[in-house]
Amino acid sequence: MTADPSRPHDDTKVASDTPKMPPPQGDNKNGSGNGDGGSDSKTGSSTAMTSSSPLGSGYDLQHHLAQPWVRKYRTTISAGLSSVVSTACAFPLDSMKTRMQTYKYAGFMDCLRQTYQNEGLAGFFRGVTAPMASVTVVRTISFTIYQRAKYAYSDWIDKNLGYNVVNHAYTPGTYPNLWTISCFGAAGATAGSCITVIACPFELTKISAQVAVLLNKKTQLDPKMQEVASSYQNKGTLKTMANIVHHRGITGLYTGYSLHLLRDTLGTGLYFMTYESSKQLLTTFTGDSAQSNTVPVFIAGGLCGVVSWSLIYPIDSAKSIYQRNCLLHSKEEKVAPVKIQFFRQHMYRGLGVSMARSCLLNAIFFSSFEFWKKYLGDGEKDKDSDRG
Numbered sequence: 001m002t003a004d005p006s007r008p009h010d011d012t013k014v015a016s017d018t019p020k021m022p023p024p025q026g027d028n029k030n031g032s033g034n035g036d037g038g039s040d041s042k043t044g045s046s047t048a049m050t051s052s053s054p055l056g057s058g059y060d061l062q063h064h065l066a067q068p069w070v071r072k073y074r075t076t077i078s079a080g081l082s083s084v085v086s087t088a089c090a091f092p093l094d095s096m097k098t099r100m101q102t103y104k105y106a107g108f109m110d111c112l113r114q115t116y117q118n119e120g121l122a123g124f125f126r127g128v129t130a131p132m133a134s135v136t137v138v139r140t141i142s143f144t145i146y147q148r149a150k151y152a153y154s155d156w157i158d159k160n161l162g163y164n165v166v167n168h169a170y171t172p173g174t175y176p177n178l179w180t181i182s183c184f185g186a187a188g189a190t191a192g193s194c195i196t197v198i199a200c201p202f203e204l205t206k207i208s209a210q211v212a213v214l215l216n217k218k219t220q221l222d223p224k225m226q227e228v229a230s231s232y233q234n235k236g237t238l239k240t241m242a243n244i245v246h247h248r249g250i251t252g253l254y255t256g257y258s259l260h261l262l263r264d265t266l267g268t269g270l271y272f273m274t275y276e277s278s279k280q281l282l283t284t285f286t287g288d289s290a291q292s293n294t295v296p297v298f299i300a301g302g303l304c305g306v307v308s309w310s311l312i313y314p315i316d317s318a319k320s321i322y323q324r325n326c327l328l329h330s331k332e333e334k335v336a337p338v339k340i341q342f343f344r345q346h347m348y349r350g351l352g353v354s355m356a357r358s359c360l361l362n363a364i365f366f367s368s369f370e371f372w373k374k375y376l377g378d379g380e381k382d383k384d385s386d387r388g
Helices: 011-016 032-051 068-072 074-102 108-119 121-125 129-161 165-169 178-210 212-218 223-230 237-248 250-254 257-286 294-326 351-376 383-387
Strands: none
Touching: 068 074, 074 108, 074 121, 074 129, 074 178, 074 294, 074 351, 108 121, 129 165, 129 178, 129 257, 165 178, 178 212, 178 237, 178 250, 178 257, 178 294, 237 250, 257 294, 294 351
16 A cells, blocks of 8 residues: 555654664663664655655655645646646747748748748747746646536536446546546536636737747738837737737737637547546556556547647637737727638648647646656545545
8 A cells, every 4th residue: 555645654664674673772761762763764764755756866755745735736736847848848839830820831841941040949939938837827727627627527427317427437447438528528628718818818928929020021011010010029928918908908918818718618628538538448458557557648648639639720720810910900900800710721720730739748748747646646546635
């Protein structure tokens, strides 16, 4: 049995693994013998914890893992840590995706070449500050909401219909069914609709930074648009936000909100539904559990990103094009809405890049997420601990 990190470490187990030494002969009355034994036990426990730490042999997590709040909020902590790593790794592909959606290129390599020629290596990471901050916050909140919604819906189904969705999904050898797909999809849609209010301003800021140079180049014939477009160049996240407010008012930060809400509600529902279902299938096929087999987690993570983006991509394209158009106009000027058109070639520009980016990002994210969640929970399979 794995030790519960929320309880004090059991020093007697560590001590029992070492050769037993005869007690001191002279000072037992004063307790010096017991004190020395306790000291050796703690040293052994600390050494064991230090050697197993993923942060290196010099870092001791014994005290930190012993804190009840670490295990209680391990989902939140794991999502935050994993978001930083995955976002940094996949951001250049995200930048290429946005450029190809909003402007026409001969292909991915043409976009890559022109970006490097005109903006250098920094062009691939232009606007990275906003998503590094926002994605970490959004993913952390999203996973927390999803986790709570998943258990809330499962409890409701169990109470009213007599079927425990979560118990079925976490039982080895089982397969996804209508109940699990519906529960996880609804929980994901709930999380997606809730986080849009936070994500929209940051994503608009990211898009403005990614296409700022292109905006300026494409509007040279219109002095007014040229002035607006030039104001977005070489600005940090906060200055860009202030610039959007200057041109379009405080509500300008929520430009394209309805399209963003639609994309995130549908996309996040598909995202979690695909991840949970494919992970359950893969762990059943391999005859193992996700806690001890990282391959199903890695594959399911990549697959959920590919499936969700392939289905909602025209919505994301319409959102990006509309937001780009709005960045060239002031608040008083009316901008024509962009229609969502499925199965139209121009709405799928950059889809290959987006799917590659999403596959890479989510495979890295979920592998890191499951690792940290297991590590911070000290390997516990206590399902109730995931509710937080």
